[in-house]
Every structure is written in structure tokens, then in C-alpha cells.
Amino acid sequence: MDIPSVALNNGVAMPQLGFGTWQVGQSTVETALAAGYRSLDTAEMYGNEPDVAAAIAASGVAREDLFITTKVWNDHHGYREALEAFDASRRRLGTEVIDLYLIHWPQPERDLYVETWRALEKLYAEGAVRAIGVSNFAPKQLEKLMSACETVPAVNQIELHPGLSRPRERAFHAQHGIATEAWAPIAKGRLLNASAVTAVAEKHGRTPAQAILRWHIQHGTIAIPRSATPERIESNLAIWDFELTEQDMEAIDAVDAGADTA
Ligand SMILES: NC(=O)c1ccc[n+]([C@@H]2O[C@H](COP(=O)([O-])OP(=O)(O)OC[C@H]3O[C@@H](n4cnc5c(N)ncnc54)[C@H](OP(=O)(O)O)[C@@H]3O)[C@@H](O)[C@H]2O)c1
Numbered sequence: 693m694d695i696p697s698v699a700l701n702n703g704v705a706m707p708q709l710g711f712g713t714w715q716v717g718q719s720t721v722e723t724a725l726a727a728g729y730r731s732l733d734t735a736e737m738y739g740n741e742p743d744v745a746a747a748i749a750a751s752g753v754a755r756e757d758l759f760i761t762t763k764v765w766n767d768h769h770g771y772r773e774a775l776e777a778f779d780a781s782r783r784r785l786g787t788e789v790i791d792l793y794l795i796h797w798p799q800p801e802r803d804l805y806v807e808t809w810r811a812l813e814k815l816y817a818e819g820a821v822r823a824i825g826v827s828n829f830a831p832k833q834l835e836k837l838m839s840a841c842e843t844v845p846a847v848n849q850i851e852l853h854p855g856l857s858r859p860r861e862r863a864f865h866a867q868h869g870i871a872t873e874a875w876a877p878i879a880k881g882r883l884l885n886a887s888a889v890t891a892v893a894e895k896h897g898r899t900p901a902q903a904i905l906r907w908h909i910q911h912g913t914i915a916i917p918r919s920a921t922p923e924r925i926e927s928n929l930a931i932w933d934f935e936l937t938e939q940d941m942e943a944i945d946a947v948d949a950g951a952d953t954a
Contacts (some may be wrong), residue, residue, distance in 0.1 A: 693728040693929070698914055700846040701869040704823045706792065707731040707759055708909055709929060712875065712918030714738055720920050721747035727926045733849075733875075733916040734785075735763040735796055736777055741784035748786075755787060761849075763796035763827060764812075769804035774811035778820070793821040794849055798833045805833065806840045813843050825849065827875070831864045838868065849873040852913060854904060854947035855883050862911070877915035878904050878928075888943045896934050899927055906931050907944045 697705035710731030711724040721732065721744055730753070734744045741762060748758065762785065768777035774795075782790060793812055798805045805826075812824040825847030826834070838844055848865055852858055852874035865872045883889055884900040893903040901917070905928060908915040917928045936944070 694932075695728070695730060695929075696909070696932075698871050698912070700823050700871055701844055702823055702846060704791070704846070706823070706847070706871070706914060708914050709905065709931070710759065710761070710914065710916040711925075712877075712916040713740055713744060714918055716740060716743075716918060716920060718743040718747045718750070720925075722750055723922050724925050725751040725753055727922075728929055729925075730757055731759040731761070731916070733761045735765065735794075736768070736781050737763070737765040737796060741781055745784065745786040759791045760785060760787065761792040761794060762790055763794040764808065766797050766799050766802075769795075769799055769802055769808045771807045771811045774808045775814070778811070778815055782820070789820060789822060791822045792847060793824050794847065795826045795829075797828045798826070798830070800833065805829075806837060809837055809841050809843075809845075813841060816843065823847070825870075825873075827873075831861060834864070834868070834870065844868060845870050847871045847873050847914070849875055849916075851876050852908075853877055853879040853883060854886065854889065854907060854944045855879050855949070857945060857948040859945075862913070866912075871914060872912070873914040873916065874908055875916065877908055877913075877917050883947065886947050888947050892936060892940045892943055895940070896936075898931075898934060901928055902931050903936070903940075904944070906934065906936050907941060910936055910941060 695707045711729040713734045823846040825845040827849035893900045
């Protein structure tokens, strides 16, 4: 199965649909790999990097066919701390090179994210990571990073779904060449009964989750849905043979009550 890719700002190709692994163990990751997912989103904080590594080993999928994201947790902000956290993650994941390394949260009250970012820049310069990015950063925090440092983040992974569609943040990212990645892309299952979503899904003979994931893809965002249910793991990936119309997109856009933190 060919999952489309997004070209990050350094030319690295990242699958547009990946698998979220929050609260997920080895056997579920194995199911996702068998279903065809090739991008896995984990984090130091999830405590499951060893499970992800074990699932990859058991799957037989070649390392070069995978895209692995992990993240530095809040208590490892700072230059030296982030380098050490990276080494520990890399060891737990059993891989020399991480595809995408993110700062999990900006932690503005600690004000160490610029130093942390310098550590990620060093890892990038050394070739230990193929791309570096951030998560949960507001535009003003991105602006601070970009003015203090050399490297523009390749990705900002933020909560994004039809109930929180953040058009101004997406536009800010696009203007600066930062790819938008959606966490909780199906709103943790909360929007699957929204009438606009069910109407679009029914019109295309698809599940509500498929309609929402298609909405992400057509907005150009990267989505990383999670499920522990084998049928849902499969159906969330089966979204390449239909297309939402402009009206369908607008109908799902309108689910957002206007929340936008930019
Ligand atoms: N950077 C961050 O701060 C941050 C924060 C949160 C999450 N994340 C990442 O983003 C990933 C995705 O976010 P998420 O896991 O919070 O939420 P999500 O993917 O939006 O939703 C997951 C929930 O939706 C259900 N679900 C999945 N597919 C479904 C379907 N087809 N029909 C009905 N229900 C379905 C799952 O239930 P079942 O398992 O029962 O199927 C699960 O309870 C995480 O796993 C993690 O990798 C990052």
C-alpha cells in the first residue's frame, strides 16, 4: 500500500498517515505494521519505546521502510539533558538514527526550549536524526525559536481535529515551511457522531473516522490516529480511494466552534 508522503522543509519524506502509540503496547504496534502503517509516533513519556522496538523486530519490516518519531519529555529540557534523553530513547528504540525528534511541550514557564532546540540542532548536524521539530508550540514560541536559532522546525505536532481546526496556526506553519502534524486527529473518538461528519461519511459510504482522516489529508496535515482495535487500525488506513468535495471539506470545517489559539 502506498501511503502518500509530505516533503519536510529539509526534503525528508514523511508519511502523511502514521500510527499513534500513546498507551499502546507491542502487539498493537505489530498489528499496525502488518496492516501497512510505516510511520510510528512514540515518546519518551509514553514508556513504550521498547515495545515499539520489539514490534518492529517481530514485524520483519526493514528499518529503512519505517519512519520513527520520538520526543524529549518536559523534565529533560536543557542542552545536556536533551542530548542524554535522546541517547536513552535511541537505545530503547534499538536504532542508530531517529527519523523525527520533537520537543514534546514548550514548557514556557521553564524557558529552556531554546537551549533544548540547540541540542536537537546538534543531533541533526551529526546525522543522528533525519529531521527535528516541536510539539504543542504556539506561533509566538515558534517565532522565538526561529529568531534565536538556525534551524526552522520541520514539524509542529499539535492537537488538531474538526473540533479544533486551528486555521490561523496552520497558515502560520505553512508560511514558515513548518509541516502541521495532528495529534488526536479523530478527537479521541469524540466527534464521530457529529452530524456534519456522519453526513459526509454516509454520502461516501465510509466510517466517520475515515471521513475525518480524509479531511486531514486534504488539508495537507499529517495525521497519526491510534486504535487498539484491529478493524479500526485497518479501516483508518483505507482512505486513499475516495475524495471529499469542497462542500464536504467546508461542512467538516464548520464543526469547529471557532476555537483557535493563534
Ligand atoms: N504531542 C502530544 O502532546 C500528543 C498528545 C496526545 C497524543 N499524541 C499522539 O497522537 C496520537 C493520536 O492521538 P490520541 O491517541 O490521543 O487520539 P485519537 O487517535 O484521536 O483517538 C484515539 C481513540 O479513538 C478511538 N478510535 C480510533 N479509531 C477509531 C474508529 N475508526 N472508530 C471509532 N473509534 C476509533 C480509539 O479507540 P480504540 O483504541 O478502542 O479503537 C481511541 O480511543 C497518540 O497516540 C500519540 O501518538 C501526541
